[in-house]
Amino acid sequence: MLRVEGLHKRYPVRGAGSGRHALHAVDGLDLEIEAGETVGLVGESGSGKSTAGRCILRLEEPTSGLIAVDGVRLAEAREAELRLLRRRMQMVYQDPLDSLNPRMPVGRQIAEPIWLLGVASRPEAERRVYGLLELVGLPGEVARRYPHELSGGQQQRVAIARALAPEPRLLILDEPTASLDVSVQAQIVRLLVDIQSRHGLAYLLISHDLSLVGVLAHRVAVMYCGQIVEIGNTDEVFARPAHPYTQALLSATPRDAPGEQRSRVLLRGEPQAPIDPPDTCRLYARCPCAAPACLERPAHLQTFAPGRAVRCVRFLDEHGRGVVSR
Amino acid sequence: MFADAAYLLRRHPVSLAGVLLLALIAATALAAPVLAPASPLATNPGDALLPPSPRHVLGTDDFGEDLWSRVLWGGRIDLLIALGAVAVALLSGCALGAVAGFCGGWIDEGVMRTMDVLQAFPSFILAMGVAAALGPSLRNLIVSVALINVAIYARLMRARLLVVKHAPYAAAARAAGNPPWRVLTVHLLPNCLTPVVVQSSLQSGWAILTAAGLSFIGLGVRVPTPEWGVMVAMGVPRITAGAWWISFFPGMCIALAVMGFNLVGDGLQDLLDPQRR
């Protein structure tokens, strides 16, 4: 239902020396999400995963790339097209308190997308607020409250209700539990699963938390420095990660219990911002299995098994060259 | 909010003093027709230059006008100037700053460079120039006092807007289908008002001072009008003759009103800015 092709987002930066430099925040993102499916977009800060989410919802104007929803291509960001886009897609943000207007009762904020996006009249929208609050497990009297009067978990429920208000087909969830307490995170995760099973929504889950993605996502795409380095079915990627970066991320997830043994893939250093990046492997400087061959060819995302693709020259060499994906 | 105010007044008795002072000045100004024993413009050459006495509590001036009556009526004019000037400056300054900050680009450049020009002059000199060009009248006095404060509000508003513009709730409002004008007016502006409110209280004090100063040098309201600045000016030549009361009492009123506004402004700042607690 959502198709993203060749999404680029570049920011001009003042670099060392002369000439123009660009930060390639998102560098050629291809992604498809089917109805009712959850796709996890995983990466560390600066990997471009949040920028990608914001570009897909056109909260930021992508430098180039195609976004098609239900087969309708959105070429330009005209007001009418944006409304169409946002009726189909909504977003839940990382920090619920920051994403709610502090000076507006939450009921009005939930009603806004319904009448502003032309789903129903304003009085009808205000009636629907109570049904939406019930859907996310909040009492109706919350509608009159201001965001700061609610707990973090309640705020995130309100944000979810607002996102669900225009009856979208896809929710972009940008770190939906990251700023919540552990005991509350679980409540929100359960709520999201419950809503998906009842309404057949598709989710694009943007997160740094592999455990969360493992529980929620059917497919996972791992991003590093603006590019997808590995994509595939979640269970398969988690069981047999192909890219060294995926392996490192997986091995960095905390243990479930003391004494549990786990192989460790430690990366050197920290990610560099992708300013004028090379077309060869971007993990090279940090990669524990880097070889000279890694710098000889550009690293493309290539399919090596049904539904699985990886951007690692060494892996593809060892497992036979696959078919170039797109 | 009421709990906050009560807390503040307990913790900052000075602010309470400011509130009471302003309330007193405002009340006496409003009640001037009742409280004043005589018309502020009633001349009585036979009673000229009388010192304070039970009949004329604050004495009389050159024309035998009762100073107590004039001080009371003067409160009306001075408060009107202060609030009028602040209101004009606030509305126009905030509108300019908000549009500049929200739109950015050449609009921002244009507005802010104009504000730079306004602020390049010492404010009193600028007010003098504008008042002289427009001619002395109450309306023109308000305009010239307002003009020197426009830049302050515009800057304050723009700075605040640049912060909240990038808040996630601004993005969320856009995603909810708000057109840009609605994002600005419904979602962003209400979240920018705190520093502006504090500033208006502090600026009201300055507005009285500037207005009185302009009137003092003859660029504000005209002589018989009961305005504190004019009254101080009228009394100055008589001080050497020993008639100190003509300038002293209106001068005192100016000082008290300015102090009242500043104390309230400080208190508001504490109340609205949790970091300073």
Next chain:
Amino acid sequence: MLDVRDLRVAFETRGRTVPALHGVSFALRPGTVAGLVGESGCGKTLTALAIMRLLPATAGIQAGDVHLNGRSLLDLPEREMARVRGAGIAMIFQQPRASLNPVFPVAAQLTHVLRLHRGLARRAALAEAEALLARVGLPGPTRILRAYPHELSGGMCQRVMIALALACRPRVLVADEPTTALDVTVQLQIVELLRALQQELGLTVLLITHDLGLVAEICDDVHVMYAGRIVESASVEALFRRAAHPYTRGLMTARVRAGGRALPTGIPGRVPPLGQTPPGCPFHPRCHLAGPECAAAEPPPEVVADGHIVRCHRWRAGVA
């Protein structure tokens, strides 16, 4: 080693006294890592600040005592406490960049501490600073010495903070969420570094965290905090094998398990805000085991096994 007894801290706001720590007691065994675990607002950071006597001006210690090697820290004059903060207990914080002074290069901050606390001469201090940076795994220590904090990444800043903390050869290290602000792959590096340093230098570490995974990773003992109290203390093995307090068990099931498809269960309700702690056991409104006695009286500490203490009236009902 470090012994905290019945520590009570309260905030003074708007003329009201709001208790935040209701008698926190625990002891650190020398050479071990103890985790102080809880959700935001449970008082774990406040406990650390009270131990360091670095409480914000609005908070005060009402009662209790903190002993370091048998010496009470709360009675020390400020001058001596300053010495303890370097050579006795050192602390590292969640936001490494914010805890470094932005206007001085790393060298100045490190040598300042070394000269002040260890009385080293200028040149010796510089050499020692370089050795410390190498010790915390920073590549090219000479280059780092000349750098300002803003030129370093988050992980590098945290390593510099650790070097600073170790500069005075402390016996105890208090680490407040040392990895929370860092990227996942960098978190792992810092955890490995802390573990290596702890074993090599025989440090005693108090690790403050909300992350049970990190506890499983590195801790020997665990103290679980809820609403300003320690509700359960145990060795890490005992806690993960047989947690006795329903809150601890709730935290365990609330975790999203790596690799599993099972949905986390979580705990209903929310952490009570400061000053609105329910009477009796503070957890009883959220507890599935709660009975009438739980609302009536606060549970006393009970011994589950050797070194395993729980504060719950009904823990026996929960432990199957």
